[in-house]
Amino acid sequence: MRALDAWLKRLVDAPLFAFDTETTSLDAVSAELVGVSFAVQPGEAAYVPFGHNYINAPQQLTRELVLAKLSALLEDPTRQKVGQNLKYDHCVLAGYDIELRGIVFDTMLESYVLDSVANRHDMDTLALKYLGHKTITFEEIAGKGKSQLTFNQIDIDEAAQYAAEDADITLRLHHALWPKLKAEPMLRDLFAKIEIPLVPVLSRIERRGVNIDTKMLAQQSGELKNKIATLEKQIHAAAGGPFNIASPKQIQEVLYDRLKLPVLRKTPKGQPSTAENVLQELAVDYDLPQLILEHRALSKLKSTYTDKLPDMVNPKTGRVHTSYHQAVAATGRLSSADPNLQNIPVRTAEGRRIREAFVAEPGDVILSADYSQIELRIMAHLSQDPGLLQAFDEGADIHRATAAEVFGLPPKDVTDEQRRHAKAINFGLIYGMSAFGLARQLRIDRSAAQEYVNLYFARYPGVKHFMDETRARAHERGYVETIFGRRLYLPEINASNHARRQYAERTAINAPMQGTAADLIKIAMLMIDDWIREDKKALRMIMQVHDELVFEVPESELEQAGGAIAELMSGVAQLTVPLVVDVGSGANWAQAHA
């Protein structure tokens, strides 16, 4: 108790301290606090245990007492904190009605903003990379596999070594990383004005969770099970015997060895491919591939979604809590995991039924707001191509406008086929298209695809110039950047290996557009979260899907909310083109999207 009071004083007096929580679970919503650690300067750290409950565990201060003593400090925005992945700690503390404020640095995000291409930003990796220090790993104190202990079961002295080291290393890492970041004004601003403020916003979204109708999903699982069983019988009959349809290896043996179907494409490892586009091609001439495709599609829906999502409902909250990863995607996007809520089906009617199970609470509705064609608009802004700017300025159907230009027709005379091809060209542009890739997508000759590309660049010379300029700068500097200065390094941009170099060149084209879109929606999330809290709205932001934000809104707030959200999203930045936002609402996510 005296020791805690002494540390409390040191923390209050420190200009900055490192903070870390130790808990029973990696899942922040279910996690129970076991202890907290602090560091005020390198080499001086403390661990405060209060939840170790193994047999013969020493007497500890109670959690209530420790949190009561610490809460004012943790909630004080003027007491500056640094941590490693503080979103987790913010979310855990929220479970004890403590709002962690004064988050000014996060070493995971410092590392990510400095180099988003590095694929790991966990503390063990960073400590080795920047400090040459091998940390005590969690496995070393907790064991691994089935017999792994949770933190409450770990000997307090060992736990203290581990936890205190975490806080200490976090502080040291910050001292190593921050000077690098501070020296780059654009990166520093991106970090301080976007990534750091986003931490509590993401924490709130995750903790709030999403309401799903588990009964509806169970019903769908049952229906899928029957359809899959029927297909399985048909497939085995057509194949002349039973085999495991979930095994690409066995499908390959049936199709190519037993039935001697032509091998149209191979996998990277040289095996004959049974991927969707290959089977679609084969389905023109044979029955079996089509049946396999239908079986695969339904199995995917069942195993990944209708069976799994209900298992992911947190028994305490009755809702599904994803985790948004802020330091994974090299382009600056978020990713979503456990469960991934950014890949819920939408493209087929069967798949869309799953979105019907994403429902609002009684009295509320789901509201969805998405940016229309945001990456193409960013391309228009970055390239300043007159034709593209004009099309967006006029609010034209962009794919139709592209087709009209490329095929030399008035927009009203563009056929569905021509519009589909123009749409593929537009996607291709965003992806750093090659004629080969476009040809494969549209199943046309490479020469015909090349002709499309030539026609496009003749009509939109500003886009051509932008692409060339982007590539050239990437070669010169070794990185590309977004409008907000987010940087993506391209270590292979000058590689002697052609394939690797061209891959880097495509990334160079794509990253500024995908990354700027990511920056923009992050800013929108900050502004919307501010608005919700300032105006004390009852609505909640519950999901982000790259260019879409989803909300759960009381019916009484709906009318005003839609307009306000659309305006905030459109207004995040003044580009040369308008940022158009489409808003929809309904009882579930499927309806809100329509």
Add this chain to the structure above:
DNA sequence: CATGTCACG
């Protein structure tokens, strides 16, 4: 634990 496949933007 790598591989192939497929869900999303």
Add this chain to the structure above:
DNA sequence: ACGTACGTGACATGA
């Protein structure tokens, strides 16, 4: 003469 559209995460199989 290369080998190919950008970014993710999850599942089942099979060594």
